[in-house]
Structure formats: structure tokens, C-alpha cells
Amino acid sequence: xxxxxxxxxxxxxxxxxxxxxxxxxxxxxxxxxxxxxxxxxxxxxxxxxxxxxxxxxxxxxxxxxxxxxxxxxxxxxxxxxxxxxxxxxxxxxxxxxxxxxxxxxxxxxxxxxxxxxxxxxxxxxxxxxxxxxxxxxxxxxxxxxxxxxxxxxxxxxxxxxxxxxxxxxxxxxxxxxxxxxxxxxxxxxxxxxxxxxxxxxxxxxxxxxxxxxxxxxxxxxxxxxxxxxxxxxxxxxxxxxxxxxxxxxxxxxxxxxxxxxxxxxxxxxx
Numbered sequence: 505x506x507x508x509x510x511x512x513x514x515x516x517x518x519x520x521x522x523x524x525x526x527x528x529x530x531x532x533x534x535x536x537x538x539x540x541x542x543x544x545x546x547x548x549x550x551x552x553x554x555x556x557x558x559x560x561x562x563x564x565x566x567x568x569x570x571x572x573x574x575x576x577x578x579x580x581x582x583x584x585x586x587x588x589x590x591x592x593x594x595x596x597x598x599x600x601x602x603x604x605x606x607x608x609x610x611x612x613x614x615x616x617x618x619x620x621x622x623x624x625x626x627x628x629x630x631x632x633x634x635x636x637x638x639x640x641x642x643x644x645x646x647x648x649x650x651x652x653x654x655x656x657x658x659x660x661x662x663x664x665x666x667x668x669x670x671x672x673x674x675x676x677x678x679x680x681x682x683x684x685x686x687x688x689x690x691x692x693x694x695x696x697x698x699x700x701x702x703x704x705x706x707x708x709x710x711x712x713x714x715x716x717x718x719x720x721x722x723x724x725x726x727x728x729x730x731x732x733x734x735x736x737x738x739x740x741x742x743x744x745x746x747x748x749x750x751x752x753x754x755x756x757x758x759x760x761x762x763x764x765x766x767x768x769x770x771x772x773x774x
Contacts, residue, residue: 514750557602627722729744729745755769
């Protein structure tokens with residue numbers, strides 16, 4: 505058995521199949537961890553969703569910001585953007601099954617055997633693993649519950665830039681979801697900068713990449729994440745970044761959890 509973590513697929517189904525062929529992936533033996541953003545920007549979001557859903561327990565998928573955006577639009581709680589490319593999902597005869605499956609994906613996955621944690625984006629410096637798991641579970645419970653429409657509508661609103669409010673349910677859930685699905689830069693107090701999206705060094709002071717904050721509470725973890733194509737393939741103690749910009753003509757990348765081997769396939773523009 506082998507377990508592979510894979511960066512942002514974003515509707516690049518052809519590249520995903522090529523990568524799995526390189527890995528000699530066998531769904532009866534191996535498992536895939538997807539770091540979120542299965543959909544959008546690429547042209548094959550529907551094929552990707554159907555394929556990953558059909559893998560069942562052979563796949564673990566955490567939600568990314570594009571996945572949440574699809575849910576928000578599909579359930580009538582947000583608007584299509586000019587660059588959205590998931591209309592095939594919205595028109596599919598099995599859309600309801602696919603959307604329900606996606607809505608039930610976690611925001612964080614931790615495997616104690618491997619000692620690895622999978623998220624889409626980042627963790628504020630104050631969050632321990634126990635805190636991150638508890639906060640993720642808060643959002644997951646509402647997304648899977650009767651108030652999921654209201655949740656999606658509120659997640660689409662402006663995000664608080666600093667901390668988890670002591671009061672205000674939706675502000676609290678927005679901050680948690682933003683961190684787990686969108687965070688790149690923050691300061692030592694956990695104040696977010698949502699505007700800076702470039703590689704490290706391009707951000708204004710005093711912000712730093714979330715994983716570079718001194719003495720962050722999650723420094724004892726090994727965290728796998730995607731989301732940050734301008735960062736690219738990146739490895740430092742305790743972090744593996746796997747978004748290598750497949751949808752932009754870069755590569756789709758996998759990390760073998762057992763051996764830490766990196767395997768990539770080059771992608772055409774989508």
C-alpha cells in the first residue's frame with residue numbers, strides 16, 4: 505500500500521490520470537490525499553469530481569476555496585465569476601449527488617500513523633493541532649447540517665482579518681474557513697492579509713508566510729497544503745506545499761507519504 509498527497513487539480517482530469525499512471529496507482533491497494541481545489545479554472549471539473557467520488561475510501565479530500573465557491577454558486581448563495589469553469593458540474597444530471605458528497609468533505613485531515621496533517625491553505629500561528637481540528641469541525645458540522653445554505657451565504661461575505669471573534673457565529677466560521685482554505689500571509693498576531701498572493705518576499709511588512717511565523721504553535725506538525733501556486737513546490741521542516749500550478753501550464757505534483765518522494769507530470773494550459 506502507498507499513500508500519495510496530490511496538489512490542486514482544479515479540473516485538470518487528463519493531468520490527474522497521467523500522474524496516477526506515473527504512480528502506478530491501484531485503488532484496491534493505494535490511497536490518495538487531495539489537498540483541495542478539485543474544481544475550477546480547468547476544463548474538466550465534472551470528470552474530476554466523478555472520479556474522486558468514485559474512489560470512495562481510497563481517497564481523502566479536504567475542501568479548498570474553489571470547492572467552497574462551487575458549492576456557494578450551485579446552491580444559489582453566490583454568483584458566478586467570469587473565470588469560473590465549473591458550469592459542467594452545475595448542468596450535470598448527477599449534480600446533486602456530487603454537491604452533497606463535496607459538501608461533506610472535511611476541512612482538515614490528520615493521520616496519526618503518518619504524523620501528517622492535510623489542509624488546503626494554512627493555520628494561524630496561535631493554532632495547535634487540537635485547536636485546528638476543533639475549529640474545522642465547527643465549520644464542517646454547519647456545512648453538513650440544516651443551516652448549510654445560510655452557512656455558504658455567510659462564508660461568501662467579507663472575512664474578519666484578525667482572530668476568532670468571541671461573539672458572532674458567522675464571523676467566527678468565516679475566519680476559520682478563510683484560514684483553512686485561503687491563508688497565505690499573516691502577522692505574528694494572526695492578522696490576515698488576503699490581498700497578497702505572490703511568492704514570499706512580495707508581501708508588505710509585517711506579514712510573513714503563515715508557515716514562517718516564529719514559534720507558531722503548529723511547528724511540531726508535518727503539514728501538507730496546496731493553494732499557493734506562486735509559491736510552487738516547497739519543502740521546509742514541517743511543511744510540504746504541493747500546488748505547482750497545473751491549471752496554469754505548470755505541473756501536477758504528488759508526494760509519497762511513506763518515502764517522501766516527489767513525482768510530477770507537466771501539464772498543458774487548461
